[in-house]
Amino acid sequence: MKYRIWYSTESFADFIIANTNLKNKIYTKKKMYESDANNSKNFHTMPDHIKKILYLDAPDLIIEIDHEPIFSVEVSTEAGTGHNVFQRFARLAASVENNVPSFYIYPEAVIITRQNTAPRWDKINPLVFKALDDVMSIYKIPSLFYYFPTDYPHDAVTSPNLLKKGVKYDQNRNYAGSPLATDSEMQLMFSAMNEIIGVVENQGVIRGRENLLNKRLIIDRRTFMNQEFIVKGGTMNTSPLSATLKIPTQYLLNYLRKHENTHYQIGELLKSRNETIIYKVDAKFRGDPYPGALAAIDYLLCREGKSFEERKYNLVMVWGNLTIDNVNNTLNIISTKSTINDFISSVQASENKNILSKEYRLSDNFCGTVKKS
DNA sequence: CACCTGGGCGATTCATCTCA
C-alpha cells in the first residue's frame, strides 16, 4: 500500500510521519495547493478527492492511502477564546463531510499579556467539543480534539515557556513549530492515528472508516471530549451562539419581500422551514474568523442530516446591526462597517482568479498551454 | 475585576507586471 502525505508545512508532515507508523510505510510527500484563489496556476493539479476536502478551507495535512484520504490534521497555537477556536472549524467539517476523519490540535490555554496587566491564561471556549460531537453524530466519522502541549495550569507569570506564550514546541529543529511529541496528549493522538492506519489497512479504507467510531481508543477520546465540555462549564449560550437569534422565517420573508418581483422569487427551501437562525456580526466584511463560526453554528443548531438541505432551521448570516421589529414582523439592519456591496465586490474580484475566464492557446511548439499575451 | 465576547491586522506567499 502506498501512502501519500499532502502538506502545507513540510516540517509538520515530517513530525507526524516520524511519530506514527507512517515512518515504516512506503510514502511520498507532496505540497498541497490550497485554493484557486491563492494559487490559481497549480490548484487544478490537485486530485479531485483532495479538492473535495479543500472546498471550504485547507487543513495542514491530509494523509491518503492508494489515492483515498484516511485522515486530515489541523493545528493551531492561537488563544481559543470566544469564536477564535472555531476559525478552523470549517476545515474539520469539510473533511468529515467527505467521510475523512479529522484531527484538531489546539492549546487548552495560551498566555496573553495585555496592557497594564500581568500575563494570564486565555482559556479555550469549550463549546468546540460539543460542535465536534455533533459533527460525529451526523457523519459517524471521528473528528477528534487533542490539546497542543502547554504549561497550563502552571502559574502564568512564572510559566517556564512564558516567552512562547506557555506553549510547548518540539525540540527537534527538523520539526520546527510542531507540538512537543513526548507530551501525553500527543502520544494519545499518535495512537489514534496508528489505529486508523491499522483499521484501514485491515478492512479497506471505505469499510474501515465507517467502523472507526466503534474502536475503544476513539470511544474513549470522544468521552474525554464530552467531559471537557462539561468540566469547563460549556453551555449552549456562549460565543458564537451568543451572536445568534431564532426568528420566525416569516419575519425574514417580510424583510426580503421588497426584492421579490416577476424575475425573482424566494426559494421554496427557505420558506419550508418555520424558523430561522440568524448569525449577526457587525464587522468589516472579511473571512476569518466568521466562516468557521458559521459552520459550527450549522452543526450546533441547524443540521439534522448530512446535506445542507437537511436543516431543522434556516441558517442566515447578517452583516450589520440587526434589530427585530415585532410590530411589523420584520427585521431592521443598519450597518456602517459593511454592506452587501462588499460581498458583491469580493465576488467580482475573484473573477480575476477564474482560470476559465482567461484566454489560453496552445504554444507554438505544442509543449503545453500558455496564456495569450 | 474576572471572565467572555467578538472586531481586527501584520507577515507571508505567490501571481503578475515591468523593464532590460
Add this chain to the structure above:
DNA sequence: TGAGATGAATCGCCCAGGTG
C-alpha cells in the same frame, strides 16, 4: 526571456473592551 518589483490574497494570530 528572465529577474526583480509590485500588488493582492490568504494565513495565522491578536487582545481591547464590555458585562455581570
